Amino acid sequence: MTTDAPVERHHRITNNNAIDLHVGKRVRLRRTLLGLSQEQLGAELNITFQQVQKYERGANRISASRLWDLSQILDVPVSYFFDDMSEATMKSSPRRVARGVNAGDGEGGDHKDPMARRETLELVRAYYTIKQPTVRKRVSEMVKSIAVTLAGD
Numbered sequence: 001m002t003t004d005a006p007v008e009r010h011h012r013i014t015n016n017n018a019i020d021l022h023v024g025k026r027v028r029l030r031r032t033l034l035g036l037s038q039e040q041l042g043a044e045l046n047i048t049f050q051q052v053q054k055y056e057r058g059a060n061r062i063s064a065s066r067l068w069d070l071s072q073i074l075d076v077p078v079s080y081f082f083d084d085m086s087e088a089t090m091k092s093s094p095r096r097v098a099r100g101v102n103a104g105d106g107e108g109g110d111h112k113d114p115m116a117r118r119e120t121l122e123l124v125r126a127y128y129t130i131k132q133p134t135v136r137k138r139v140s141e142m143v144k145s146i147a148v149t150l151a152g153d
Helices: 018-033 038-045 049-057 064-073 078-082 094-099 118-128 133-151
Strands: none
Touching (some): 018 049, 038 064
């Protein structure tokens, strides 16, 4: 049986939404800061590392119960996954998109975000392996000093 009514699809609402991308980036950030691999996180969640990859890329949405599990495993409150969300990302909620509210550009091209770079994550993780607070503070001061010196060039 066929119908003449067109099938209405809202791919923009359900696939690769900027909010899902943001939450996935936050999962990746925290996982990396803790030094967990995608395989290790997947094992904790009883899912494959490919599923973790899809979550981190925002290709698959993370359910509320899975988000709760992630917050427990990654030792952060659920709100952590929504922290630092840009105004443009907030405007891309499925509810707003469905209503035709201006969604902005989202975060699709956020490759320049220094907090999302592997280099930054590795540096922060290495920094926190330094157990002595005074040594950690001196390393921080040294890096800041180098940055200020190089900014003058």
